[in-house]
Amino acid sequence: MARSLTAALLGSAALAFAASAAWAAEPPAKDAVSKADRALHERVLTLDTHLDTPEHFARRGWSMIDRHSVAEDGTQVDWPRMNAGGLDGGFFVIYTGQGELSAEGYRKARDFALNRATEIREMVAAHSDKFELAYAPADAERINKASKKFVFQSIENSWPMGEDLTLMQTFYGAGVRMAGPVHFRNNQFADSSTDKPIWHGFSPLGLRWLAEANRLGIIIDVSHASDDVVDQAVALSKVPIIASHSGAKAVYDHPRNLDDGRLKKIADAGGVICINSVYLKNTAASPERLAALKALGPAPDSETGTEAEIVAYAKKIAAVNVKYPPVRATFEDFMASLLHTLKVVGPQHVGIGADWDGGGGVVDFEDIADLPKVTARLKAAGYTDADVAAIWSGNVLRVMQQVQDYAAKAKTPPAG
Numbered sequence: 001m002a003r004s005l006t007a008a009l010l011g012s013a014a015l016a017f018a019a020s021a022a023w024a025a026e027p028p029a030k031d032a033v034s035k036a037d038r039a040l041h042e043r044v045l046t047l048d049t050h051l052d053t054p055e056h057f058a059r060r061g062w063s064m065i066d067r068h069s070v071a072e073d074g075t076q077v078d079w080p081r082m083n084a085g086g087l088d089g090g091f092f093v094i095y096t097g098q099g100e101l102s103a104e105g106y107r108k109a110r111d112f113a114l115n116r117a118t119e120i121r122e123m124v125a126a127h128s129d130k131f132e133l134a135y136a137p138a139d140a141e142r143i144n145k146a147s148k149k150f151v152f153q154s155i156e157n158s159w160p161m162g163e164d165l166t167l168m169q170t171f172y173g174a175g176v177r178m179a180g181p182v183h184f185r186n187n188q189f190a191d192s193s194t195d196k197p198i199w200h201g202f203s204p205l206g207l208r209w210l211a212e213a214n215r216l217g218i219i220i221d222v223s224h225a226s227d228d229v230v231d232q233a234v235a236l237s238k239v240p241i242i243a244s245h246s247g248a249k250a251v252y253d254h255p256r257n258l259d260d261g262r263l264k265k266i267a268d269a270g271g272v273i274c275i276n277s278v279y280l281k282n283t284a285a286s287p288e289r290l291a292a293l294k295a296l297g298p299a300p301d302s303e304t305g306t307e308a309e310i311v312a313y314a315k316k317i318a319a320v321n322v323k324y325p326p327v328r329a330t331f332e333d334f335m336a337s338l339l340h341t342l343k344v345v346g347p348q349h350v351g352i353g354a355d356w357d358g359g360g361g362v363v364d365f366e367d368i369a370d371l372p373k374v375t376a377r378l379k380a381a382g383y384t385d386a387d388v389a390a391i392w393s394g395n396v397l398r399v400m401q402q403v404q405d406y407a408a409k410a411k412t413p414p415a416g
């Protein structure tokens with residue numbers, strides 16, 4: 001989840017899609033993908049480590065089975081486009097936007113996150129011929145062989161766990177296999193990369209969160225965490241860690257991106273950096289654009305608003321986009337971040353987590369239907385078929401296996 005400035009202005013994080021609706025007014029020119037590259041893309045197991053699509057599962061009139069388009073409703077992932085783009089599965093995110101660090105705030109966040117987990121289960125249950133929940137690397141392979149899409153679950157922002165670490169077992173029980181401690185703002189567990197440090201890394205409770213993640217077999221995800229948190233996670237985790245949707249600071253200097261030293265640090269510890277399609281260049285809006293967006297007033301709520309209201313609002317944003325076009329990164333920028341990271345850490349430590357439905361998508365890389373272009377570019381850059389397979393899933397599943405093997409052996413008593 002990486003909320004655009006526009007979405008923040010709209011006052012409804014869940015409506016990030018509306019902001020992007022008009023950006024696809026003209027279909028982008030497509031990179032040609034050769035038959036051989038397309039065949040390779042189909043052959044390898046592919047996953048994305050950060051799919052924010054669960055935000056749409058409860059939208060009235062919206063179905064994961066229908067083909068949608070960025071132009072119409074701003075969404076980037078559904079079953080037909082998973083097939084079009086050759087995406088076999090991924091980590092579907094239980095994201096909770098940071099709020100109050102109080103008993104009441106924790107309670108609301110907990111209920112919100114548990115409800116989101118339920119919505120993921122409901123989507124899978126409603127389409128059990130097309131999707132299946134996955135809990136371990138072997139599940140991904142098996143589900144793929146059965147011609148279904150595998151659905152891992154991850155948590156973005158552990159705020160919903162409050163100060164009760166037994167909730168980690170609850171979420172593990174619900175199937176969560178990866179979790180990040182923090183989002184845009186500091187919380188009870190850790191400092192955010194986009195906030196002023198208060199803990200200078202993990203809090204004391206956050207250190208127990210980390211140990212409990214190791215004990216349960218939940219992959220630690222450091223995307224959004226401060227540099228100190230990244231360093232401490234690498235040093236203290238008993239198993240490799242992941243950055244589920246991050247990028248190279250050498251390509252664009254932003255607090256959400258990782259410098260070469262930290263890319264290497266994560267890789268040296270066996271971890272994987274999955275490349276984001278956000279924070280690739282300075283896309284700050286002009287004052288005129290900001291004022292025009294603000295003048296639109298609040299966006300309709302994605303769950304209580306009608307589809308007509310949401311579409312009408314997206315059209316208003318489209319008009320603003322025509323008058324004051326947003327500055328956007330391109331597929332070239334995404335590839336620059338991916339290829340730079342590959343150069344720094346090698347093909348055994350890179351994955352793909354483009355933040356689809358969470359603010360991701362760039363010019364010429366608007367939704368998951370464009371994924372085969374990445375495979376073509378990797379081949380053009382000289383990477384082998386085995387490298388491509390490792391980048392698309394092998395590396396992440398390797399870490400997942402290590403994390404789960406450790407938990408199976410650890411058998412330590414649960415945290416109180």
Ligand SMILES: [Zn+2]
Pocket residue numbers: 001002156223224245355358
């Ligand atoms: Zn995010």
